[in-house]
Amino acid sequence: MKIKQYISINGNNVSFNGGLNKETLKEIRYVNVDLVSSSLFKDNIITDFQENKIVAWCCQKVVMLIKEINKKYGLNLTLPKGIFVRNFDELNLKQTNMYGFCNMQPVKLFKNKDVYVPSRTLFFNSFENANYFKDKKFFNWENIDEISDFRFANKSAPTDYFLDIFFHEFAHVIHENQLIKTLGANITAKKLEQIEKLQKTGLYDKKYGKELSKICKSAVTNPLEAIACDISKIMTENINQDKIIFNINPLKHSPYDDDNYMRLFNTKLNKILRNFWKGNFE
Ligand SMILES: [Zn+2]
Numbered sequence: 001m002k003i004k005q006y007i008s009i010n011g012n013n014v015s016f017n018g019g020l021n022k023e024t025l026k027e028i029r030y031v032n033v034d035l036v037s038s039s040l041f042k043d044n045i046i047t048d049f050q051e052n053k054i055v056a057w058c059c060q061k062v063v064m065l066i067k068e069i070n071k072k073y074g075l076n077l078t079l080p081k082g083i084f085v086r087n088f089d090e091l092n093l094k095q096t097n098m099y100g101f102c103n104m105q106p107v108k109l110f111k112n113k114d115v116y117v118p119s120r121t122l123f124f125n126s127f128e129n130a131n132y133f134k135d136k137k138f139f140n141w142e143n144i145d146e147i148s149d150f151r152f153a154n155k156s157a158p159t160d161y162f163l164d165i166f167f168h169e170f171a172h173v174i175h176e177n178q179l180i181k182t183l184g185a186n187i188t189a190k191k192l193e194q195i196e197k198l199q200k201t202g203l204y205d206k207k208y209g210k211e212l213s214k215i216c217k218s219a220v221t222n223p224l225e226a227i228a229c230d231i232s233k234i235m236t237e238n239i240n241q242d243k244i245i246f247n248i249n250p251l252k253h254s255p256y257d258d259d260n261y262m263r264l265f266n267t268k269l270n271k272i273l274r275n276f277w278k279g280n281f282e
Pocket of ligand 1: 073101102168169172225229
């Protein structure tokens with residue numbers, strides 16, 4: 001759906017207003033992907049967008065927004081080391097129909113290349129394999145409005161705003177850096193390894209599932225997803241969606257605000273998120 005339209009899902013009218021406006025669409029159409037890459041290189045981000053204008057434009061926008069709030073509100077949110085558009089069929093992944101993911105630990109990610117991909121690197125799907133998918137329109141970046149609405153409607157995303165996918169992946173980098181800063185690289189690596197084991201026990205779901213499902217279904221997956229979904233939700237709630245700018249510090253009075261955290265009125269959910277933010281995943 002495009003902006004400010006209504007559709008009916010299971011008989012309920014749902015309003016969508018997180019879409020791209022005309023001006024933005026025009027900007028994207030004329031974006032020079034090479035210029036985006038050289039501009040991001042100045043921020044120490046290596047990129048290869050494979051001419052994907054939407055991913056390039058959205059990533060540059062999120063980088064600009066993060067730099068802006070860092071400067072304006074004295075935050076220290078970190079940027080990824082690299083951003084790549086790739087055919088996910090060529091990667092060692094359990095699931096290849098994802099829109100994007102953040103590589104959290106150095107791994108041999110490529111099936112045919114014997115190289116380690118560093119942590120805090122983002123990947124977005126080129127969907128070259130989209131022919132295999134049943135509903136092709138949801139695997140084409142051109143339809144990012146429809147994709148965002150669909151993800152929100154089936155509760156896999158906390159918002160229908162088109163930048164959600166990007167805020168989410170950037171949030172993983174911000175979180176990992178926070179963990180490394182407070183726990184050190186070795187402990188962080190161990191904690192990340194623990195997560196999968198924790199999930200398998202089912203205890204995680206039992207203990208946190210109910211509260212985390214208030215954010216969205218994806219937030220229930222594991223502590224890292226909970227934080228990334230919640231940060232994207234907070235960013236979206238605080239951004240001026242038409243102008244795509246922040247007029248306030250989006251993270252103020254959130255579980256990610258170290259200065260004000262003690263003074264917050266804390267809900268059960270905020271306490272859980274605060275623990276995850278600090279690396280207390282159990
Ligand atoms: Zn994620």
